Amino acid sequence: MEKTKMKYTLSDPDYYTEMYQVYAKKSNKYSHLLEWTENIFPKMVLQKLRERFSAETHINVLGIGTGSGEMDRKMAGIINGHFKSVRNVVVEPAEKQLAIYRSVLESDKSKFKGIDFDLRQMVFDEYREHEGEHPPKYHFINAMQSIYYIDDVNDTLRYLYASLEEGGVMLITTLSDACGFQLVWNRFPQVQDVAGPYPGTNDIRQSLLDLNIKFEENHQRLYGDITSCFQEGSKEGELIVDFFSQIIDLRGTSPELYQEVVDYMGSEQCSEKKKDGTILINSDWDAFVVYKPLSI
Numbered sequence: 027m028e029k030t031k032m033k034y035t036l037s038d039p040d041y042y043t044e045m046y047q048v049y050a051k052k053s054n055k056y057s058h059l060l061e062w063t064e065n066i067f068p069k070m071v072l073q074k075l076r077e078r079f080s081a082e083t084h085i086n087v088l089g090i091g092t093g094s095g096e097m098d099r100k101m102a103g104i105i106n107g108h109f110k111s112v113r114n115v116v117v118e119p120a121e122k123q124l125a126i127y128r129s130v131l132e133s134d135k136s137k138f139k140g141i142d143f144d145l146r147q148m149v150f151d152e153y154r155e156h157e158g159e160h161p162p163k164y165h166f167i168n169a170m171q172s173i174y175y176i177d178d179v180n181d182t183l184r185y186l187y188a189s190l191e192e193g194g195v196m197l198i199t200t201l202s203d204a205c206g207f208q209l210v211w212n213r214f215p216q217v218q219d220v221a222g223p224y225p226g227t228n229d230i231r232q233s234l235l236d237l238n239i240k241f242e243e244n245h246q247r248l249y250g251d252i253t254s255c256f257q258e259g260s261k262e263g264e265l266i267v268d269f270f271s272q273i274i275d276l277r278g279t280s281p282e283l284y285q286e287v288v289d290y291m292g293s294e295q296c297s298e299k300k301k302d303g304t305i306l307i308n309s310d311w312d313a314f315v316v317y318k319p320l321s322i
């Protein structure tokens with residue numbers, strides 16, 4: 027197998043969006059995350075913002091790799107309910123994801139009253155270049171399952187921390203080291219050569235410690251249904267395997283590697299098999315919440 031033949035999913039943002047939305051459904055990701063925003067976000071993020079900034083504050087938010095914005099809009103809405111107004115800058119390279127984001131904003135304008143959304147189709151390094159030497163400051167920054175796609179994570183974290191207002195809060199979510207994605211990437215170095223490396227929870231924790239940035243952690247359990255990966259000819263199954271390997275059309279590019287990846291995804295290292303035949307893969311994730319101190 028020649029690695030030059032393998033194509034990274036992020037080289038085709040439309041393909042990425044299609045795969046991502048399929049797996050989001052199979053793992054009930056959005057409803058799980060919305061529950062998180064209702065139960066954990068108010069304690070770990072909102073309460074801290076309210077303790078540190080007055081209700082009259084115009085809150086600046088930066089969302090990185092927001093996808094179609096399900097979480098981003100929800101968080102902006104919650105914050106907006108407690109402050110004067112919110113300006114939400116969104117940095118997301120996939121046009122299709124932003125089109126979904128935009129259409130939701132259009133279709134429910136009254137719900138987002140008081141929030142000024144600034145959607146920018148670009149990768150984070152382009153945002154940095156665009157903002158130049160004196161980037162704006164934010165009260166809240168979120169990078170949910172996107173930080174590992176940015177080239178230099180250590181430097182990105184340093185930059186983001188510097189972009190936080192004093193008293194500001196930053197939320198970063200990562201894939202747990204025991205989750206199926208990390209296990210597949212660690213098991214198949216050929217995939218990492220094309221797509222990776224993907225920093226996991228331990229790497230992000232270590233980067234924050236090295237940078238002397240204070241944070242709290244929250245671990246969440248999640249499972250994704252990958253039964254269709256074992257159904258011959260299932261297009262959905264193939265997209266899920268591509269999402270886990272981060273290679274476009276892995277089956278067509280390297281049938282042997284495809285089979286190895288599928289077998290490993292179904293193995294007991296990654297998944298559990300239910301009595302009814304459903305195969306559930308570990309999709310656990312971790313949240314890091316950073317609090318920048320207020321100067322005295």
Ligand SMILES: C[S@@+](CC[C@H](N)C(=O)[O-])C[C@H]1O[C@@H](n2cnc3c(N)ncnc32)[C@H](O)[C@@H]1O
Binds near residue numbers: 148
């Ligand atoms: C796993 S999705 C997460 C989407 C959303 N935050 C969520 O949790 O549902 C990762 C997102 O990061 C975006 N992304 C990839 N590379 C990026 C980069 N260099 N800068 C900013 N976003 C990026 C992708 O287009 C994708 O929408």
